Amino acid sequence: MSKRFQLRDALAEFPPYVPGKPPVASPGLTPYKLSSNENHLPPLPGVVESAASASAIPGNYPDPTAAALVADIASHLDVEPAEVVPGAGASEVLTALTNITLEAGTSVVYPWPSFEMYPILASARGAEKRPVDLLEDGRHDFAGLAAAIDDTTRLVLLCSPNNPTGPTITDAELEGFLAEVPESVIVVLDEAYLEFATEAADSLAARAKHPNLVLARTFSKAHGLAGLRVGYGIADAEIASAMRQVIAPFSVTAGAQAAARESLARVDEVAVRAKEVAAVRDRFAHDLRELGLSVPDAQGNYVWIALDPEAAVAFEGECAKQAVAVRRLQGGVRVSIGPDEALERVLKVAASL
Incomplete structure (x- = not known):
């Protein structure tokens, strides 16, 4: 046909x-x-009301920089506002990261099975997909992930807790892996479900030591705002600036920004x-x-x-x-x-x- x-x-x-x-x-x-x-x-009390109030004039665009939300996130996590990148859910943050790194002739490494968007985003950019099978207990095979990286690799995606299998990444695993990854290769730690974990790596501390580590988080899960589509990335200012270049303007609505701020105030x-x-x-x-x-x-x-x-x-x-x-x-x-x-x-x- x-x-x-x-x-x-x-x-x-x-x-x-x-x-x-x-x-x-x-x-x-x-x-x-x-x-x-x-x-x-x-x-949570006040979240729906905040979203409704901020959406009272739907003809107006939201703040394209989500400045107030960015400031709240930066204060909460003790990072610089320039390192915070808001997006329509963690999915848009991940999309931005693939858009600034991947193209034909490059490769992306990720665990499998994991979040279904990883291979989709890689294929959309024309990059070579390098899935690495999980271990039998559902954990990341870090030796296998490290072995899959070569000169074409621009991006590595990790997931903690891993979706769908559930285990988290430990401090030792994360630090050991980052020590093996070239500093020019961006490593993304997808932490969409972090708030539910009883034990997980201190990713903020790891990011302070490894500028190539980017954290992807969301208000969709623990905060219960999946329908409003608001997430964020924490990245080195250079990476964050590039991400903002490719994220659609006004992607986080005024209602979503307000709801996320109210929920963060009730963290x-x-x-x-x-x-x-x-x-x-x-x-x-x-x-x-x-x-x-x-x-x-x-x-x-x-x-x-x-x-x-x-x-x-x-x-x-x-x-x-x-x-x-x-x-x-x-x-x-x-x-x-x-x-x-x-x-x-x-x-x-x-x-x-």
């Missing part, structure tokens, strides 16, 4: 990002979506809620293991169940019959932490299979 329009050949090399499925309705059952790692808790409450989610996660992971399932160390707001393809299809299908949507990916099924009733149905399916 001939093409009507001149589109990039690279589009044929990767499928579009597929979001988590919505739940299938089942008579008599409340549907639950546990397929997108959304925060199921209600918004202690965010931390308490994240710990509550983590406690439920730990109990859920324990119960799944008691049923004989293979569940790696879970540090995000989700649990990974390692399954062969046939079992994963069956698990997803049985959950759907219970009006619960889970996420089937390569190597297993990811289940987001949600209300107790939803998790009890997943345990019921696990026990039956």
Whole structure:
């Protein structure tokens, strides 16, 4: 079939990002979506009101620099405002990093399975993708990642906690790896789920020692603002300046900026809620293991169940019959932490299979 329009050949090399499925309705059952790692808790007091107030005049553009939000983030993390890059979620931050580093003839190294956007972004830039299989326990294979880097490598993507498997990166792992990476190669640490982790590397301290380390964070998960699309990167001022060049103007709306500032002002409450989610996660992971399932160390707001393809299809299908949507990916099924009733149905399916 001939093409009507001149589109990039690279589009044929990767499928579009597929979001988590919505739940299938089942008579008599409340549907639950546990397929997108959304925060199921209600918004913090004042957050919705702040977003609504800032959006009262929708005809006006938001502050393109998000100066007030940037100042709040910089103060909270004790970094310079010039090192903070806001974006429409961590996804836009990651997109900006691929746009300033990757092109045909370059390569990007990343763990796999991990966040599904990594290979999509690499293909979109025409770069060579170098996925490195995770270890059996769902952790990064740092020896393999280091071995995959060569003179063409411009970017390395790490994920802690890793999505979808769950483990975090330790201080020793991060420091040891950064010591092996050429200083000209940018290493990105995707920390979208950091607030849920009970143990993780001190990435801010590592960044102070390694200017090529960039942190990608978001208000989508622990802060519960996924629908407003606001995240940020922490990077060396030179890298941050380049990122701002390629991020679309006004991408973080006025409502999103205001909501993020209000939530950041309540960061202690965010931390308490994240710990509550983590406690439920730990109990859920324990119960799944008691049923004989293979569940790696879970540090995000989700649990990974390692399954062969046939079992994963069956698990997803049985959950759907219970009006619960889970996420089937390569190597297993990811289940987001949600209300107790939803998790009890997943345990019921696990026990039956």
